[in-house]
Amino acid sequence: MAREGTVLVTGGAGYIGSHAVLALLDAGWKVVVIDNLTTGFAWAVDPRATLVTGNIEDEALVRGTMRDHGVVAVMHFAGSIVVPESVSDPLKYYRNNTVASRSLIESAVVSGVRHFIFSSTAATYGMPEVVPVREDMPKLPINPYGTSKLMTELMLADVAFAHPFNYCALRYFNVAGADPKGRTGQSTAGATHLIKIAVEAATGKRDHVTVFGTDYATADGTGVRDYIHVSDLADAHVKALDLLIAEPGKSHTLNCGYGHGYSVLEVLDAVDRVTNLKIERRMAERRPGDAGELVADNGAILATLPWRPQRDDLDTIVQDALAWERKLTERRG
Template sequence: MTQDATLDGKVMVTGGAGYIGSHAVLALLDAGYDVVVIDNLVTGFDWAVDPRAAFVNVAVEDARVRDVIREHKVRAIMHFAGSVVVPESVSDPLKYYRNNTAATRSLIESAVAEGVPHFIFSSTAATYGTPERVPVAEDDPKVPINPYGMSKLMTEHMLKDVSAAHPMNHCCLRYFNVAGADPQGRSGQSTVGATHLIKIAVEAATGKRAAVSVYGTDFPTSDGTGVRDYIHVSDLAEAHVAALALLVERPAESHTLNCGYGRGFSVLEVLDAVDRVTNHPIERRLEGRRAGDPAELVADNAAILRTIDWAPRRDDLEGIVRDALAWERQLAERAR
């Protein structure tokens, strides 16, 4: 660990072989932290873990996690492991309460038992449900409209209670729509059957899909399609590193912060951006709304900008698309 990193021990990244987790690993390593990744590789890939990090194939709810914490002298946990597909959470809610809530309870118990003082949680804007106003702020009502959002909100409450009862502080980062890939091409979204719009669109642009389905054209938005706040995954990863520094510096404080840019784009606007980047229009298939999808989700990001030492560096929709496209082409080469 370099002198820039102030943590006296390692950071354990759960789900570090997955999309966002692997980028957080890169950001931590680049900042000089020592990292150990745990992942059961159900949806992640061992090749996505940077070789500078230690790797243990284990599920977060496994009792062996305590051994990992002890052996690697873990002093902070960044928790990304879990299930993330909103429509699936509606059709299979018990999977989400098992993977996102019950498993996280076990992980937090392991952290408390081993005296880990800092915990950063990968939460979601889905905790807000259908917001009463847009942009939505951290203290606005949390009324999830799908089991995915509820499973994450339950973990936020757990962390609040645990931090009040034990010497642990935490930061819950509520993500809006994460997209893009590491600009250096070291990682990106590799999940099979991904449901993220930009990922789907660049798959279509590279011939992996025949078309992109547009779910819902009758929302109360400018063009009838859903509006989301898209944040570059590398900016998001750097926000985690900055949040960790704050937790270490101020051990008596915990925080919940939105992670977004404060600007929304509709589905059609995103697809238009992909068309511009590729100079080749992709086919669009207009379909009905999916269960559990709000019309508009955009972050009020004032709190994160004033609370941690972080500011967006990649706030450009076409730039996000270009990085995602470059990674998709790299995956295609890997598959040959």
Template sequence: MADKRDMTVMVTGGAGYIGSHAVLALLDAGYDVVVVDNLVTGFSWAVDERATLIECAIEDEGRVRAAIRGHHVQAIMHFAGSVVVPESVTDPLKYYRNNTAASRSLIESAVTEGVPHFIFSSTAATYGTPDTETVSETSPTVPINPYGMSKLMTEAMLRDVAAAHPMNYAALRYFNVAGADPQGRSGQSTAGATHLIKVAVEAATGKRDSVAIFGTDFDTPDGTGVRDYIHVSDLAAAHVAALALLIAEPGRSHTLNAGYGRGFSVNEVLDAVDRVTNVQVVRNPQGRRAGDPAALISDNSAILKTLDWTPARDDLDLIVADALAWERKLSERA
């Protein structure tokens, strides 16, 4: 296996929420890191100073390929893209441009420059509305929104490219990512974020008047949507573990669910926020959003079996506490 000290990983979208945590995890594990980010939604200050930041779009093939050559990149972790499900319904072409077409450019750059390993930030939205309470990697992939379809199309490209070229890949299908780096080095910082826990801690710290609950009539125990929440630092650690596996087994690729295997309803999450913050956030029931399934929970047995990875922060109150600490730190920055 290659020595980490001799391996450089390119992280696209590394100035964003999940990407910046992956950068930290890679650096902490001993890899060299070069970040490619256009800073449209990311922040240069979120990139750890140990990494090299190149401000450009991933579809700028000339600059991306020059960076791969110049930094001797041997693996790419691809986080860059658009991530808001309701927006994908109203502006689908944006998602097929930013997520699918741009990913195609990046993959071609990787193939042209001979990058052997590729890790892709996919999503549980590829499953659409499942017929079962939990979904496994073999469950039908029938996205109900352009966001999920744009990611599934990229998975298909990677599968075909890996069959035709000397590249292996891991596609990690995220469930709901939340929390922040326990050391306070990064967190969810995007203005107008739609992630429930981020919105809730903003409300608890006085940055919002209330928390909208989109749908109270789902076929779930309390009528609100149920999701599988995974701590962002655990997710970042899973990426590092996936990279280690790709290096160790260059002929194999993997598609894996990244979740904890249990779900919490919107009301249960808000109850946790109330407990942790000792503030009762105002709940504002509204109608369902387009493209939202009632429940989405991972069967995470494959990732636990396949990767050398064990979740370290699988606790809803802990996730909320880390998100709250980051929100307070953001308030100090302002």
């Protein structure tokens, strides 16, 4: 079904953004992408979308794109996402995530774009004392990455109060997997996500996987995370956009997770199971700032959106990630 208007996807050449582009196109939306291709790839953008190469803080570019393409909504994925780097280079994160987001939001308001989906993060919660984590629990980020995202959430709330504008901030837990049809996946070199690292090891790109911390208060002593399939996450964005359009006076902040977690060792067991290999595991000390367990309470998203996970299965997530990793190996020769 064709939709009225175009959705601007920032960072649409990246991992999650490229999946959102697919989900929007498959749902009948026209899509224009703005990406500076620093970490994204032009080939990851579906050819049905228009790719504009540039920065989101280039207000002339952004406002011209919004005008020329009849943009009615923004999905904002552009930004920096590596937590340790945010600690060592905080100003980069406040520039790329907070300052650039402020510019983008202003461009949307000036251009009359009334709907905004924001790629936020569970890092806004910091080290939660209670698990699973609900949206109304304290936001106490422990690194500049989480703080830079929380600052953008606060800006969106203020702008929605002052202007005819609504938003949905989606707080991601651990995103993994790849498009089941093999159209895109996690392609960034030097990725820090466990499942990506594990499938790299399974395809011979690494000789081991390091397990950071074996003394957490969890069933096997390793950290537990809520892994959500990237295609389910992309679907949540499309349904959130439909809701913003249907209810223009309301904004939402929603956790994106499955409501249950897997430990590091359980993830590695799944990779071994799917590949019929045995990945070498090397035990190491905890990393500073890693929570023992981080799992979403997803009651709000299930109550608010007509969204139900379709790929809530660890082996399925691993299989899709592995298939993409093999395809990536072929692409890069």
